[in-house]
Amino acid sequence: MNHRGILAIYRFEMARFRRTLWQSLVTPVITTSLYFVVFGGAIGSRISEVDGVAYAAFIVPGLIMLSIFTESLNNASFGIYLPRFTGTIYEVLSAPVSTVEILLGYVGAAATKSVLIGLVILATANLFVSIGVRHPLWMLVFLALTALAFCLFGFILGIWAKGFEQLNFIPMLVVTPLTFLGGAFYSIDMLPAPWNTLSLFNPIVYLISGFRWTFFGTSDVGVHISVAALLVFLLLCVAVVAWVFRTGYRLKS
Amino acid sequence: MQPVISISQLTKTYASGLQALKQVDLDIRRGEIFALLGPNGAGKTTLIGIVCGIVRATSGSVHVDGHDIVRDYRAARALIGLVPQELHTDMFETVWGTVRFSRGLFGRPPDAARLEEVLRALSLWDKRNDRIMALSGGMKRRVLIAKALAHDPQVLFLDEPTAGVDVELRRDMWALVRRLRERGVTVILTTHYIEEAEEMADRIGVINKGELIVVEEKSVLMRKLGRKQLTLHLLEPMQAIPPSLAAWPLTLNAQGSELEYSFDAHEEHAGVPALLRELDRLGIAFKDLQTRQSSLEDIFVSLVSGRR
Structure with missing residues (x-):
């Protein structure tokens, strides 16, 4: 194991994040605050409780997940796309580092940043509404695994993308809509007849529902199913990444 | 090793x-x-x-x-x-x-x-x-x-x-x-x-x-692929190369005032002295002489173009 190689990539990526620390942290804090003003303040005043939880508190897990999805995809895809774009990838490809080590470096750094942002949002939310976390350990596990899964997904996007437009394609067109439809701001039980059933085909529902369970102990779907869905998604991403490195897809000619 | x-x-x-x-x-x-x-x-x-x-x-x-x-x-x-x-x-x-x-x-x-x-x-x-x-x-x-x-x-x-x-x-x-x-x-x-x-x-x-x-x-x-060139600056210009010099691949340049002989570098001992002796016998005098060895560039160009 070339642990120094992993550390070099990890530190390189974290240095990149530090250079843009201001944007990285201010954006989610402002966005979260806006969501609170709109959903928590304006709408929340008309909805008293969902599943026995104050509406403003209810949306917090969904908000964190929304940011984790987009931040993870953006950071991880950009992290590997940038060296491909500038050509500096040659050095990583010619170095004595394995696939797993490259992944640990790039995805590990991106996931670290996502988890940090998730915690910052949680802290920001606490300024607006007091939130108790019923299962703090599970909350962290869920947060970390979701960040990891979406960073892997982002890594795949960064390898697949042929241009900067494609980098934003999947996050904007697929993940954000699925998140909004995935119960980030409501319980899917609140939806009318066909839609609540259809929602069960949306994988994001399981992630948000499971994460919400770690906060309030209530969920739309069974927490075991949520964990299973998360692990399946994680393994799927690992399998695709393994294939990418085995075939050299868009990395090596 | x-x-x-x-x-x-x-x-x-x-x-x-x-x-x-x-x-x-x-x-x-x-x-x-x-x-x-x-x-x-x-x-x-x-x-x-x-x-x-x-x-x-x-x-x-x-x-x-x-x-x-x-x-x-x-x-x-x-x-x-x-x-x-x-x-x-x-x-x-x-x-x-x-x-x-x-x-x-x-x-x-x-x-x-x-x-x-x-x-x-x-x-x-x-x-x-x-x-x-x-x-x-x-x-x-x-x-x-x-x-x-x-x-x-x-x-x-x-x-x-x-x-x-x-x-x-x-x-x-x-x-x-x-x-x-x-x-x-x-x-x-x-x-x-x-x-x-x-x-x-x-x-x-x-x-x-x-x-x-x-x-x-x-x-x-x-040494193997290089060519050498001998240039003789003649005292008096020449109209044509005398037939008795036909054994050497010679060219006449600069309005007949330069005689050029190119040869394989590794055969140098063979041609030059005999050529000079023959010129002497024919009474062709020269005021100066130059030899030039082809550069790697010449070799490279001939190698690559030869394969096309």
Whole structure:
């Protein structure tokens, strides 16, 4: 194991994040605050409780997940796309580092940043509404695994993308809509007849529902199913990444 | 002695169908400076790319110091430093940050003193805290060399190191390559500047259309394939070459005032004295004479064009 190689990539990526620390942290804090003003303040005043939880508190897990999805995809895809774009990838490809080590470096750094942002949002939310976390350990596990899964997904996007437009394609067109439809701001039980059933085909529902369970102990779907869905998604991403490195897809000619 | 790089039956066909390498066999000797010459698109960069792990071979094998580059890639790659042709740099990173990254990436423990040595040797020490994007093209090239040397490789690949580089940097680079050789580092360089190969290389390989046409000691190559030219400046111009000189391939230039004789360098003892004796017998006098040996460039051009 070339642990120094992993550390070099990890530190390189974290240095990149530090250079843009201001944007990285201010954006989610402002966005979260806006969501609170709109959903928590304006709408929340008309909805008293969902599943026995104050509406403003209810949306917090969904908000964190929304940011984790987009931040993870953006950071991880950009992290590997940038060296491909500038050509500096040659050095990583010619170095004595394995696939797993490259992944640990790039995805590990991106996931670290996502988890940090998730915690910052949680802290920001606490300024607006007091939130108790019923299962703090599970909350962290869920947060970390979701960040990891979406960073892997982002890594795949960064390898697949042929241009900067494609980098934003999947996050904007697929993940954000699925998140909004995935119960980030409501319980899917609140939806009318066909839609609540259809929602069960949306994988994001399981992630948000499971994460919400770690906060309030209530969920739309069974927490075991949520964990299973998360692990399946994680393994799927690992399998695709393994294939990418085995075939050299868009990395090596 | 075991070659430091051993390439056997190496073939590369790109997805586009382009056959970039055709069954290339090549051994690189430990500690030598090897120049790989060839026109654009000959397969030089593909060959280097495969040895360094950036391009996948279609078939054939490569061993670096006995380590297979696929099965035992860690050991093989740890020995190699690569300076790519294009100026691929992390624009926002500092010079110091990027060389430290390179050393770590190749699994070497941090060693600030060693990195300082590398940066000083490349006149980059004063720029160590500068961001790479603020550097000139020549300085970026130096940064790429520093990155390649940061992990103390045994084999250094320089892909077109002096393309678009000013004279000063080129001289610095040549000096650096010689110093590396003194330390036992093997250097493989590709170049368009044939004078560079002529100046630096111990051995030369010529590649064209994916085939290695020739691999030879530079001196042997120049002796074997080089041509010599003898020019005689005649005292009085001549209208035509006398028939008794027909045994020598002569040409008459400069309105008949120069007689030119070209011959294979390794046959020089044969023709010249006899020619001079014959001229003397015919009473043809000359005021001056010149000999010129063809450069590596002439040899290269004739080799590559001969295969077309």
